Amino acid sequence: MLERLGLDGQVVVITGGGTGLGLEMVRHLARAGANLAIAGRRTGPIESAAAEVKALGQDAIAVPTDVGDSAQADRLIAAAVKYFGRIDVLINNAALVSDSAPTPIWEIADADWQAALDVNLSGAFYCSRAVSRSMVEQGKGKIINVASGFGLRGGRDIYMYCCTKGGVIQLTRVLSFSLARYGITANSIVPGFIPTAGTDSDIREALPRSGAYLPTGKLGRPVDIGPVAVFLSSPASDYMTGETFTLDGGGLAGGLAPTGYAPLMSLEP
């Protein structure tokens, strides 16, 4: 039954696929046999990612896209359908990371709030809406939304990231419940702290320097997300929908007491 973890020729559209966790997902998906449409705002990283996919023997196109603009989201989906003939999996991964630098609420401008909503939440909605019709017609499809542990817990002075990622988790649930009857599943990946390459320097500034406070005692590595993305893209996850798949070093399992707090209490008489 493990052969269902393969992606033989499946077509995956991924946003934010040129850098960070997106790039690592691209690499694993291609190794598992997927063909990819890779979207991102900057051309260089997505073309380089597409070249990597081709070097692995799979097919790929790079589609420069700002998913916060619904017309561009529509064009991304249309370009992928035109080139590959169909889309099996959509991974909504694009997110503004710069806004996760903690900022007191009174210093957040309307434009900053709106920009994060546009990309992180509306972008996932626009791409899901654009792909839904063709997935309904083919009677199958998978939508994967990359959320965050910040979508489930609060972060001090991290307004936009927490609110939009919480919205992404709810979008996943509504998509799953609404589209199940058409054979379409939707799930969220919930990463905790996973430092990525220097390109994401803004978010790195906001991240802890070590994972000492986590139950695992270490931060995640970008490669950790790869097998999860492949599983959720593959037929092996066909019966899973509306769910979250968390990789966070155990942070969400605890959290009521600081790391290292280990009380001893005898039974009361």
Added chain:
Amino acid sequence: MPVLPEYSLTGKTAILASAGGADAPLLAQALAEAGAAVFVVTRRQEGLDEVLAAIGSPADGGHDGIAVELDTPAAVSEGLAAFDRRHDRVDILVNDGRSQFAKPFLEIDPEEWDAVQSRNLRAAFLLSQGVGRRMIAQEYGRVVNLISGLAERGMVNGSAYSVSQAGILSLTRSLAVEWGRYNIRVNAIGAGWTSAEDIPVEMQLQEQLVRYIPLRRKGHPRDIGPLLAYLCSEACDYTTGQPVYVDGGLNAHP
């Protein structure tokens, strides 16, 4: 079709303990297919025979097992002694703690209540202690607990069973936090309404319960086999303390 080597369990040894239900043979198959040597613990000999029939006898597969009720530390020691006669190291522990029970709350005998908690939760507690000691010493381990979505929700007549499932979920979170530093990962797979039989979907849909499931069919152990292999793998390094529900969308149901 390429399957990533990250999902492989080659060279690993797994203990699969089943409190009941019909999923154990296919769960064992998933572990064996991924390359693990499997040691099965069931409450009854019948159940053990079924699982070993599915993955091959000790003579041809390296798979083996024992039928023992895991309700005391001595019983766990007996099970682990049998394990030690075949293997020298345990990398993976899979607890399927889903022996089902449903009855109106006011009619449940204390003995029935205790039996449900013992089979499902006490067995998981005792076996996790026995195996966890070894995993801590070797600073490596993967533990996966199979539970029901009733760990999170209430259901009429489901009190005793739901309490046992919520207990295992809570144990999952606690051990993940307590053992994280020892390179031990502890997760759960939450199943929905399942059947290990292959019933045609049209026939399933005659049942109101099945029409309530967003994906409109019951789950099958095959639906969780590949996920089980991943959660038992070395590649599953940053996910811990989490339930992963594979339930046809029930958790998103209003």
